[in-house]
Every structure is written in C-alpha cells, then in structure tokens.
Amino acid sequence: MNIGASMNAGSIRSPTLSWLTKGALLVAVYFIVARLGLRYATIGESISPVWPPTGLALAALLLLGPRYWPAILCGAFLANATTAVPLTAAAGIACGNAAEAALGAYLIRRSFGGQRIALDKPGAVRALVAIAAPLGALASASVGVTTLYLTGALPERTPLAFALGLWWAGDYLGVLVVAPFLLTWAAPSPEFVGRRRVTELVLFAGGAILVAELVLGQVFPTSFLPRTHYPYLLFPLVIGAALRVGPRGASLTTLMVALIAVGHAARGGGPFVMQTVPSTAVVLLLYIGVLAVTGLGLGAVAAQHRRADVGLRDAHERLRTVVQSSPLAMYTLDRTGHVLTWNPAAEALYGWRAEEVLGRSAPTASDDSKVEDEWLRERVLQGQAVKGVELTHRRKDGSRVNVSLSIAPLHGAGDRVAGTLSIAADLTEIRQLEVQYRQSQKLEAIGRLAGGIAHDFNNILTAILGTSDLLLKDLDAGSRAREDVEEIRRAGQRAAGLTRQLLVFSRQQVLDPRVLDLNAIVTNAQTMLRRLIGEDVDLRTILAPDLGAVRADAGQLEQVIVNLTVNARDAMPRGGVVTVETANVELDGRYAERHIPARPGPYVLLAVSDTGVGMDTATKARLFEPFFTTKGPGKGTGLGLATVYGIVKQNSGYIWAYSEPGHGATFKIYLPRAGPAPEPVIRTDVPVAATRGSEVVLVVEDEEEVLRLTTRILEDRGYTVLSAAGGEEALRVVERHTTGIDLLVTDVVMPGMSGREVALLLKPSHPEMKVLYLSGYPDASIVHQGLLEPGLAFLQKPFGPDVLAAKVRDVLDRS
Known part of the structure; x- marks a missing residue:
C-alpha cells in the first residue's frame, strides 16, 4: 500500500467533505427559511412581500465564499418544488435566487476590494442598500416572474409590473433585514465587549419586542394616537440600539420588529392591514424598509464615530506616553x-x-x-x-x-x-565633555611639540656631554679648565634630565613593561616617600588585599607615586596627611561617556589624596601642562605632573584630578587590569665599562656634531669606523669597503632614508652585521607605543663615551 498516496488522497477528501457538509447544512437552512417565507405569499404560492432566504443566501456567499452558490440553487429549487408550481418554474426561480445572491456578493466584494464586510462603515451600508440589494433583487424578480409567466404559473389577471415590484420589494427587504443580522454577528466586533454592551443590547432588543407586541398588536386605544402613528414608537428603540450598541444592536432590533410586523400583518391584524392585500404589502414594505435603512445607517455612523473616538484616545495616549517617556x-x-x-x-x-x-x-x-x-x-x-x-x-x-x-x-x-x-x-554634560576633549587635544598637541623639542635637544646634548667627557680625560685633576668643563657637563646633565621628562610627557619614552603588583611598588616606595615628605606630613596607605595586576614599567610607576606624593607635600606647607590608595574598579559605559577618552572595563585604581590648600578651576585646567607651576621661582620646573600624565597615558591609563580651594586634592589613576600573575620587581645595576674592540663599525648620523663625536669615541677604543651623514651615503661607503661590516650604528630619524631602511638594505649583503639604533626619541619605525620590537638594540640620546662604548661592546658580544 502506498502510504504517501493514501495521505495525499486524504488531504484532498478533507476539504471536499468540509464543502459538502457546509453545503448540505446551507441547503437545509435555506429550505426551512424559504418554506417559512412562502407561507406569507400573496401572489400565487411563490411571491411573498418579505423573502428572508435572500438575506440568508447573500450572507452565506459573503461569509463562506462564492463557491457555495450550488447550495443556494439546490435549496431554492427544493423549496419551490414543494409548491404547486411546475418543476421547470421551480428550476427557473432557483436559478434567479442563486443569481441574485451571487450578483449581490460580487458587487459588495468589488466595492470593498475583498475586505471583511461587517456593515460597520457607512460605505458598506451604502453598497448593500443602494447597489447589491436592489440590483440582486431585480435580477431575481426578473427571472422569477418571467419563469412564472412562461410556465403559466402566474395567477390570471395579475399585472406583471405589480408582480415584479412585489417580488423585488420582498427580496430587497429580505436582504435589508436578514443579511445585516448574519454579517454583523458573524464578524468579530472589538467594540462589542464588556457586560455593559450586552446589557444594553438585551434591554433594547427586549424593549423592541415588548413595544412591538403592544404597538403592532393594537393594545393601545386609538383615542391615544391614530392607529397608523403607533408603529413610529419603535423608531426610538431601533435608533437607540444603533447609537448605543452599533450595527449588531440595529440589525437585531430591526429583525425582531420586522418579524413581529410581518406576523401580525399576515394574521390580518396590526396597523398595516389595509383594505386590499397589495396595499397592505406596500405599507408593510415601506415601514420595514425605512426602519432597516435607518438602523443600518445610524449603526454604521455610530461605529465609525466610536472607532474615531478610540483612535483619537489611542493617539492621545501614545502622544502622552511619548511626551512622558x-x-x-x-x-x-x-x-x-x-x-x-x-x-x-x-x-x-x-x-x-x-x-x-x-x-x-x-x-x-x-x-x-x-x-x-x-x-x-x-x-x-x-x-x-x-x-x-x-x-x-x-x-x-x-x-x-x-x-x-x-x-x-x-x-x-x-x-x-x-x-x-x-x-x-x-547642555551641562556636553559642555563638560567639550572642555575635557579640548584639554585632551591641547595636551596631545603640547606633547607632540615637547617630543620634537626633546629630540633636537638630545642631539645637541649628545655632542655637549660627549665632548665634555673626552675633554675631562685629557685635563689634569684640579686644573681650572677641568672645573669649567665639569660645570658644562653638569649643566648638560640637568638639561638631559629635563628632556627625559619631556619625552615621558609626550609618551615617547622607551618602556620595559611587565605584569606588576601595584601594592608591592607602593610598599617598596614607602621608606623613600617618608624621607621625601618630612616629619610634619603623615603618609597613609590603604591597599586592596585582592588587587589585580597591571602591565606597566615598574620604574615609571614608582616615579608617578613619587611625583604625586611630592606634589601633595608642597600643597601642605603646614603639614597634613597624604593617602595612597589602591582598589579594583569597574568603569561602566556611563562613566566613560562623562570622562573622555576613557573606555569601559576592569581597571586598577591608584589614588593619591592630600589635605592641602586645593586648587581652583583655572589651575585644574592647566594642571598637566609642561612648565606650568603654582610654586614660587626656583621651587619647581613644572614638569612633575606633566611627567605623571605622560607615564599614565603611555601605559594606556587615565588620570583625573578632583579638588576645590581649601579642601585638598585627589588624583585618581586608572590602569587597565592585567590577567597573568605579577612578576617580581627586580632592580639591576649594570656597570658601565669602557671596553675596547677591533671590529668594523659603520656609523650613520645626519647630525654632524654627533657623527664626529661617535666616530672619535669608537676610534679611540680601537674600532675601525666608517662614517656616513645619511642613508644614501652609507650605501656608497659600503660599496667602496671591500671587507665585512660587524656593526651598524645608525640614527633612527634621518632625512630621506631612515635608519631602519638602511639596516634592511644592508642585511642581504652583510647577514652577520648587527645593528644599534640611536635616537633622541624612539621613532614609530622601531617602536610601537613605546615598546621595542624583540631583538632590536637601542641607545637613547644623549649618551656619554663610556655608555656608548659599553653598549657597542654588548651588542657585538651577543650570540
């Protein structure tokens, strides 16, 4: 057995069975309603003043779909076939009824583009009342009366126009009374919710039934009102149901009143009974028609107004929510x-x-x-x-x-x-951020300027200090000339110290970063700090026991602590308290937004606080600028805090100062937290030895004074020195030199060709050649964010003869 085929056949039969079931049910319902309608036939056995099956058929095709028209055809045929009319007439009438329902459904769907039909809009009511219902009823009446006439089933002496009009009116009222009830109650109604609506509907429908029985049953005497005026007492109930409950209320009350009116008229009672049957039918049709159109129209208008009110309230609530949020x-x-x-x-x-x-x-x-x-x-x-x-x-x-x-x-x-x-x-935070940004940009520009100045000064100081050292070797101890040279050397060393601090501020100092325990650095520095601050200042430390590690240069961190502590001491001329604190902190996004250019993440905090005189806003704005100081003449260079700023920035950290006049100051430094365990801080003192050698050394330096000095120092120590004032000249010197070159000593930053490029060009022809780089500041070609690439030898300017000789010997002796 093919299971897939069986399942496929089952899936095909399921919709078919569903259509057959619904179709059979529709046939049965249509047949029952049609038989009830035929009981009130006034012309023969087939023309009734009210034909409810028309409304049922139209609603069925709108709700179930146009493919159910055969059920309408079958139900109509069975209902008429049970009368005295010939089967051919029954078949013709059935075709007219089916065509009426199909045409009406088509016209309504075309008017609304296939949208749901609930008669809760005035346009839907107009389409039903003015287009679908009259045209469909005309089609049915034309086919039905013609069929009866041709088959001889139309009673003799019955005017065709009257028969056509009565048929049309009966079908038209059937649509107006039955179809709205089925359509409005079958479609969902968001407005018809809550116990209040149901109670109102029950009251209006029950009131309509009660008043209709009293009025149409002629319970009231004619002395109170003329007999023909009583039916109008029902209009307020239908109007009230339409306005309060909507289309559902209007359709239900209209149906109830129409059923009671038709019932009384058929039994020969009520205010609509006239002298002749046709006149009775006409009056009844007009009354029910006006009542139905009034209820449907007002119900749709009320529903539309109610939707507009809800939409307005929703829009107002949304707007209020937007404003409040x-x-x-x-x-x-x-x-x-x-x-x-x-x-x-x-x-x-x-x-x-x-x-x-x-x-x-x-x-x-x-x-x-x-x-x-x-x-x-x-x-x-x-x-x-x-x-x-x-x-x-x-x-x-x-x-x-x-x-x-x-x-x-x-x-x-x-x-x-x-x-x-x-x-x-x-704009408060925005303006604060703008100030921070401008301050950061200003310090960045000052740092670049300071780095360039330090580089140029280092070249000059190299020549001054180196030449001074050479002169001191040739001068006798105690001579006046030696004392003058020593004074020159001391001045040069002081200048070299200033340029080193400028390089630190500009973040162009070479680092030796390690994973460190900041608590250990603070603890090791305490003895030195107490000697620096004096006895009238109390040094306190608050160290976090579980402090995370940081990756930084140990010597520079110690310099940061010393500079901040000395700065705190100077702010407390009458003594006070200096507190050094460490802690683990987590900077969130909001903090980073208020502190440009900080980034969120885990950090280690180093805070140094004092109880000194504090600072005003103007002082804080220039706090980290080089050479800015509030101390008196001769009491400071103005580079202490600038150096701290440069060290913190070079180690990827952030620093902020908090202070008010008379309330002391606090400097908070945030360093990124590192993962691995901290390395021990090891201090090594490398002895400087004036070593000699006999190797061939190529010296490349664009500064003429430094080139002469370097050449003289190395020649005095036995080396064979080839000198060049730039990269291109160095390549020509090498071409003329027939033997190998053991060491290249080159400046990093030179016009035209950098020292790194010179080394790369010479390596293929001299693979055993070693390289020593010199510079007033580390260039980006060999230094990335202050970190030397592995295997590169570097000597910072300025340097003395012994330092240069020791470094050259060290590089040559490396394996």
Whole structure:
C-alpha cells in the first residue's frame, strides 16, 4: 500500500467533505427559511412581500465564499418544488435566487476590494442598500416572474409590473433585514465587549419586542394616537440600539420588529392591514424598509464615530506616553505664558513638580534670559519655530543650567496659534565633555611639540656631554679648565634630565613593561616617600588585599607615586596627611561617556589624596601642562605632573584630578587590569665599562656634531669606523669597503632614508652585521607605543663615551 498516496488522497477528501457538509447544512437552512417565507405569499404560492432566504443566501456567499452558490440553487429549487408550481418554474426561480445572491456578493466584494464586510462603515451600508440589494433583487424578480409567466404559473389577471415590484420589494427587504443580522454577528466586533454592551443590547432588543407586541398588536386605544402613528414608537428603540450598541444592536432590533410586523400583518391584524392585500404589502414594505435603512445607517455612523473616538484616545495616549517617556524636557504654554503640560524630564531638569507649575507662569527664565525668553515666545506666537537656542535657565534651587531650547507654535481652532511647545536639552554634560576633549587635544598637541623639542635637544646634548667627557680625560685633576668643563657637563646633565621628562610627557619614552603588583611598588616606595615628605606630613596607605595586576614599567610607576606624593607635600606647607590608595574598579559605559577618552572595563585604581590648600578651576585646567607651576621661582620646573600624565597615558591609563580651594586634592589613576600573575620587581645595576674592540663599525648620523663625536669615541677604543651623514651615503661607503661590516650604528630619524631602511638594505649583503639604533626619541619605525620590537638594540640620546662604548661592546658580544 502506498502510504504517501493514501495521505495525499486524504488531504484532498478533507476539504471536499468540509464543502459538502457546509453545503448540505446551507441547503437545509435555506429550505426551512424559504418554506417559512412562502407561507406569507400573496401572489400565487411563490411571491411573498418579505423573502428572508435572500438575506440568508447573500450572507452565506459573503461569509463562506462564492463557491457555495450550488447550495443556494439546490435549496431554492427544493423549496419551490414543494409548491404547486411546475418543476421547470421551480428550476427557473432557483436559478434567479442563486443569481441574485451571487450578483449581490460580487458587487459588495468589488466595492470593498475583498475586505471583511461587517456593515460597520457607512460605505458598506451604502453598497448593500443602494447597489447589491436592489440590483440582486431585480435580477431575481426578473427571472422569477418571467419563469412564472412562461410556465403559466402566474395567477390570471395579475399585472406583471405589480408582480415584479412585489417580488423585488420582498427580496430587497429580505436582504435589508436578514443579511445585516448574519454579517454583523458573524464578524468579530472589538467594540462589542464588556457586560455593559450586552446589557444594553438585551434591554433594547427586549424593549423592541415588548413595544412591538403592544404597538403592532393594537393594545393601545386609538383615542391615544391614530392607529397608523403607533408603529413610529419603535423608531426610538431601533435608533437607540444603533447609537448605543452599533450595527449588531440595529440589525437585531430591526429583525425582531420586522418579524413581529410581518406576523401580525399576515394574521390580518396590526396597523398595516389595509383594505386590499397589495396595499397592505406596500405599507408593510415601506415601514420595514425605512426602519432597516435607518438602523443600518445610524449603526454604521455610530461605529465609525466610536472607532474615531478610540483612535483619537489611542493617539492621545501614545502622544502622552511619548511626551512622558521623553528624555528631553517638554512643556507647553498658553498664549499668556501659563504652563499647560510639564513632563517628568522637565521635573528632573528644573526641579519643579508638575503640580507646582501647572496653570502658573513658567518659572524657568533666569535674570539673564528673561528678555530673550520673552522675545522668543513672541516670535513663536507669530507662527515661527526656533531651534537649538542656547539659554541659561533657572532651577528650583536657584542654580543655573545651560539648555538648548527649541520652541514650536501650537495651533488651535482656525489654525490660530494657541500656545507654544518647548523642548529643552541639558547642555551641562556636553559642555563638560567639550572642555575635557579640548584639554585632551591641547595636551596631545603640547606633547607632540615637547617630543620634537626633546629630540633636537638630545642631539645637541649628545655632542655637549660627549665632548665634555673626552675633554675631562685629557685635563689634569684640579686644573681650572677641568672645573669649567665639569660645570658644562653638569649643566648638560640637568638639561638631559629635563628632556627625559619631556619625552615621558609626550609618551615617547622607551618602556620595559611587565605584569606588576601595584601594592608591592607602593610598599617598596614607602621608606623613600617618608624621607621625601618630612616629619610634619603623615603618609597613609590603604591597599586592596585582592588587587589585580597591571602591565606597566615598574620604574615609571614608582616615579608617578613619587611625583604625586611630592606634589601633595608642597600643597601642605603646614603639614597634613597624604593617602595612597589602591582598589579594583569597574568603569561602566556611563562613566566613560562623562570622562573622555576613557573606555569601559576592569581597571586598577591608584589614588593619591592630600589635605592641602586645593586648587581652583583655572589651575585644574592647566594642571598637566609642561612648565606650568603654582610654586614660587626656583621651587619647581613644572614638569612633575606633566611627567605623571605622560607615564599614565603611555601605559594606556587615565588620570583625573578632583579638588576645590581649601579642601585638598585627589588624583585618581586608572590602569587597565592585567590577567597573568605579577612578576617580581627586580632592580639591576649594570656597570658601565669602557671596553675596547677591533671590529668594523659603520656609523650613520645626519647630525654632524654627533657623527664626529661617535666616530672619535669608537676610534679611540680601537674600532675601525666608517662614517656616513645619511642613508644614501652609507650605501656608497659600503660599496667602496671591500671587507665585512660587524656593526651598524645608525640614527633612527634621518632625512630621506631612515635608519631602519638602511639596516634592511644592508642585511642581504652583510647577514652577520648587527645593528644599534640611536635616537633622541624612539621613532614609530622601531617602536610601537613605546615598546621595542624583540631583538632590536637601542641607545637613547644623549649618551656619554663610556655608555656608548659599553653598549657597542654588548651588542657585538651577543650570540
């Protein structure tokens, strides 16, 4: 057995069975309703003044789909076949009824593009009342009356026009009374929810039934009202049901009244009974028709208004939610400047709660901005909008706040400006960030300038210090000339110290980074720090026991601690307390946003605080600038904090100062937390030895004084020296030199060709050649963020003869 084929056949049979089941049920229902309608036939056995099956057929095709028309055809044929008309006439009438339902459903669907038909819109009611129902009824009446006439089933002496009109009216009313009831109750109705709606519907429907029985059953005497006026007492109930409950209420009450009216008229009672049957039918048809159209029209209008009200309330609620949730201060004023609305962001910005300002004049204008605020308001009241105006406003506590204010006109009836909408953004944090950014950019520019100056000075100092050392070797001890040279050397060393600090500030110092325990560095430095600060200053340490490791240069971190501690001592001329603290911290995104250029993540905090005189805002703004100092003449170089700033930045950290006059100062340094265990801090003192050699050394240096000095130092120690004033000259010298070159000593930064490029060009022809780089500051060609590439030898300018000779010997002796 093919299981797949069986399953496929089952899936095909399932929809077929569903269609057959629904179709059979529709045939049965149509047959029953049609038989009831035929009981009230007034012309022969087939023409009734009210034909409910028409409304059932139209609703069925709209709800189930047009493919159920055969069920309508079958039901109509069976209903008419059970009468005295010939089977050919029954078949013709059935075809007319099916065509009526199909045509009406097609016209309604075409009018609404296939959308759901619930008769809750005036357009849907118009399509049903003015297009689908009359045209469909005309098709059915034309086919039915023609069939009866041709088959001889139409009673004699019955005018064709009258028969056609009665048939058309009966089908038309059947659509107006039955179809709306089925369509409105079959479709979902979001408005028809809650116990209140159900109660109202029960009251109106029950009231309509009760009043209809009383009125149409002629219970009231004619002395109260004329007999023909009583039916109009039912209109208020239908209208009330339409307005209060909507299309469902209107359709239900109309159906109830129509059934009772037709029932009484068929039994020969009620106000619609006239002298002749045709006149009775006409009056009944007109009454039910007007009642149905009134109920349907008002129900659709009421539903539309109710949807509009709900939409308006939803839009208002959404707008209120947007305003209340806005992070920007939003408030509205009337033409006189009184507050109409005041959102939570405005409460947070200005400090006044909504209940404190609603209905009162806006209290935000400061003394400085009153004139401009009033001018802006007058301008907006004339219909102009303003955007991004910076003003100083007043808070509830009297403080000032800088805001970016945008104001737009609020238009009322007749497009008249009824008030203003103001949106204010707090610029305080933005301005603080701008200050931080400008300060960072300024320090960056100063750092680049300082690095360039230090580089040039180092070349000059190399010649001064080197030449001084050579002179000292040739001068006798105690001679006046030796004392002069020694003074020159000491001055050069002081200048070299300043250039080293400038290099630190500009973050161009060579580092030896390791994973370190910051607590160990602070502990090791305590003895030295106590000697530096004196007995009148108390040194306290608060060290986190589980402190994370940092990756940095141990010597530089020690220099940071020393510089900050000495700076704290100088801020406490009468003594005080210096506190050095460490801790693990986690910087979040909000902190990073307020402290440019910090990044979120785990850090180790080093904080140095004092109880000194503090600093004002102007001093803090220039705190880390080189050579800026508040100390007296001769009491400081102004490079201490600049050096700290450079070290922290070079180690990928951040530093901020917090201080107020008379309240001391705190410097907080954040260094990125490192993962591996810290390495022990090992101090090594390398003895400088004036070593000699006989190897061939190529010296490349663009500074003539440094080139002569380097050549002389190495020649005095036995080396064979080839000298060149640049990269291209060095290549020519090598071409002329027939033997090998043991060592290349080259400056890093030179015009045209860098020292790194010279080394790379010479390596293929001299693979055994070693390289020693010299520079006033490490260039990016061999140094990346202050870290030397593995295997590269480097000597920082300025240097003396012994230091150069020892470094050359060390590089040559490496395996």
